[in-house]
Amino acid sequence: MILRPNDISGPVKESADVCIIGSGCGGGASAKILSEAGKKVIVLEEGGNFTHNDFDMTEQTAYTNLYQQRAGQATDDLSVTVLQGKCVGGSSTVNWTTSLRTPEFVLDAWKKNFGVKDLSADDLEPYFDRIEKYLNVHIEPEENHNPNNRIILNGAKKLGYHARATGRNTNGCVKSGACGLGCPFDAKLSVDVTYIPDAVKAGALIFPNFRADKIEVSENRKHVRGTILDQTTRTPRYEFDIEAPIVIVAASAIHSPVLLLKSGIANSSGHVGKHLTFHLTSAVVGIFDEVIYPAGGIPQSAMCDEFLNKNGDGGGFWIEAVPVYPALAALSLPGFGEEHHAMMKKFINIGASIVLVKEIDSEGEVAVNSYGRPSISYSTGIKDRAYMKEGVNTAAKIHFAAGAKKVMTLHTTPTIFSSPSEIERQLENAQWGANEITMFSAHPLGTCRMGEDVRKSVVNSRCESHDVPGLFVIDGSVTPTSLGVNPQITILAIAEKNAERIAEHYR
Ligand SMILES: Cc1cc2nc3c(=O)[nH]c(=O)nc-3n(C[C@H](O)[C@H](O)[C@H](O)COP(=O)(O)OP(=O)(O)OC[C@H]3O[C@@H](n4cnc5c(N)ncnc54)[C@H](O)[C@@H]3O)c2cc1C
Ligand code: SF4
Incomplete structure (x- = not known):
């Protein structure tokens, strides 16, 4: 079920087996796998739920409803505009459909330099195959x-x-040009029209307009607390508290580190928010x-x-x-x-x-500003x-x-x-230099990087926090390096593989 704004008339207190924060590539794919494995899954999404009926192919509507900061999110010095989605489906709802596998030399470097296990090209091959079939990935004539x-x-x-x-x-693309504004024809097989509906079919609960503000960890339970927002005005309506033994942070490479830093967890390495790459x-x-x-x-x-x-x-x-x-x-x-x-x-x-x-020698950082929102810096x-x-x-x-x-x-x-x-x-x-040429990024990655050295990485190769058992980060923030190709297929494959491992491990 996807909660509608009118379904809510007061604060929400719920419990689940798995609470997922963010409904984009990482969160959506995890939700499908885990709910199909029989887990009770709740997905929290800060943005609203919009469908083909809402996509009017205008920039005004799309930037207002579907993008972080109305497409104006940027580094603090305004030198790089950072485009990201903020809606059910996350950035996939507004992305441009390019679907490429992770290059083998990149996966090899993750293994060699970060000790990443079980994510070689051979390990991921069955996941790439399955995802490409599921999303009808094809070459245009x-x-x-x-x-x-x-x-x-x-x-x-x-x-x-x-x-x-x-x-x-x-599937059924009519070449309207509107991928970046939300596909009005449901032809783009983004997360909002694939993984999320399938997760819902398997029993997942999707809560749009629920912004997670803090994760509290005590013994083997975790509470995700936050604010329910009005879908139109974005003003706070009520508070919520979701209790779950497993929490998956999938709020993207910009917003996942912010949530972890605000919660004061999972950062014994000091690497949360560091190593931001952009595909400048x-x-x-x-x-x-x-x-x-x-x-x-x-x-x-x-x-x-x-x-x-x-x-x-x-x-x-x-x-x-x-x-x-x-x-x-x-x-x-x-x-x-x-x-x-x-x-x-x-x-x-x-x-x-x-x-x-x-990137090989540029890096950025995501910190938290005085409003509790991302403060992004980057130097080339x-x-x-x-x-x-x-x-x-x-x-x-x-x-x-x-x-x-x-x-x-x-x-x-x-x-x-x-x-x-x-x-x-x-x-x-x-x-x-900065602000001497217009720069942007639609591919922020790497701020909660994975690896087997607890001093140099935030999560292990299974995307589980080195510090907090049962706390996972599954989104674009876990890549240890810049990718060199558009990231959606990589993120989906990492999510599918690791969600399967969570389902197996917590059977
Ligand atoms: C304009 C554009 C074009 C792109 N084109 C392509 C392309 O052609 N091919 C490709 O491979 N990639 C493309 N990308 C990139 C790709 O879509 C992203 O890399 C991918 O979707 C990232 O997945 P994710 O799970 O890390 O985060 P996202 O998909 O961004 O999902 C994160 C979700 O978490 C939500 N969230 C954040 N904070 C909170 C919170 N505190 N509480 C609750 N929810 C929260 C956000 O609202 C968002 O919906 C494009 C991106 C953009 C913006
Ligand atoms: S019809 Fe094709 S070009 Fe138009 S928005 Fe949908 S996927 Fe993109």
Whole structure:
């Protein structure tokens, strides 16, 4: 059952076998596995419950209802915007459907450097297979790539770089372009329309608008206490108290550490909130003679992965298309007044690609601010900055090869190239520090990292706290390093595997 706002008329006190905090990839997959294994599961979700009827394909509605801080969540210095979902289904409800397995070199590094057990490519293979089947992950046929994705496929091919179509978790996609605004056609097989309904079928109780504020641990019971919010005004209505022997924190790499830090638990290592990675992302924008219309068609269906771990140092970058909706474009494009107006008038002729860096020497931290909310900091390392520069350079070349007449970066000081020969010199002079180029992240990871050394990690390879038996963290925060691919399939696989182990262990 999914609780509706009118079902609640006072404080809520409940008990369960398992209380899960967060209903995204980590929480949703855990809820399905554990409720199907016969556990009484309660899922607490701070955001509201919205369905295809609520998704009107406008940015205003989507940012208001479905995103953390109305899509304005950012590092404290505002240098990196951190996009995340806040609704039943979590970030999967607003994500762009790219479905990729964890690269083997990344899993090998987790084992070698962090002692992570049972999460090799072979261990995860059956989970990847099962998830891909469940979510109908498939490659789009050639004719389905929109012009924005074709820039990557065609441009990279001309330059001899490896590019390919990526898997997508959809069924019956009508190419509306609205993945980032909630799919009005239920074609995107996100957690809200797959794992959550299946968990409910197996008896799970989903409590939307329930924000967990604190976990209290005493002997073998745990209490999750928090606030029930009004779905529209977000003001507090009542308090709740859920008692359970097993608690799974699945509130994401930004919000899970906040909850643990506020609760004063699971941090004997001192690593909670540390080692934040972003897949630090910037973009290039090409101006074409033909219509690209970056808000339409399938938003993301191709990537150039030529430069990921190319030097064997575990770093590098990859390039993907990005859906550009008008408000987002107005915020990201450089310039002011007339200049900015002229740029926006060319909206239908722009194509945009993102460059995502798999960090090796950049790191951030999530702490708690005086309002009890996340305080996010991040600083870039020399190597990653060099990869970002190379990535922007490469993406600009790809745009010209695909036919762009002009290409620009998102530097604060406008950096516009009229031909490929101008790229190198202008990028040499460009500034790459905080707030000198627009940066964002839709993939925060790593703030409660897993490992077998209790001094260097927060949870073990089964995602269980080193300090508190029965307390698990199962979401994007457990990855020991940056991933190098879009994370949803990795998080789902870790969740399915570890939820199975919880069901088995606590039989
Ligand atoms: C715009 C966008 C596009 C993306 N595109 C892709 C893509 O194409 N492919 C891909 O693989 N990945 C993509 N991602 C990333 C992917 O969706 C996330 O990495 C993944 O969903 C993270 O899963 P999670 O379980 O860690 O957290 P989330 O899915 O973010 O879920 C966490 C949930 O916990 C809730 N929560 C937080 N705090 C509390 C609290 N105190 N109490 C109760 N509930 C709480 C939140 O509201 C949220 O719903 C995208 C993300 C975004 C934002
Ligand atoms: S592009 Fe496809 S999956 Fe995305 S919102 Fe539109 S119909 Fe849904």
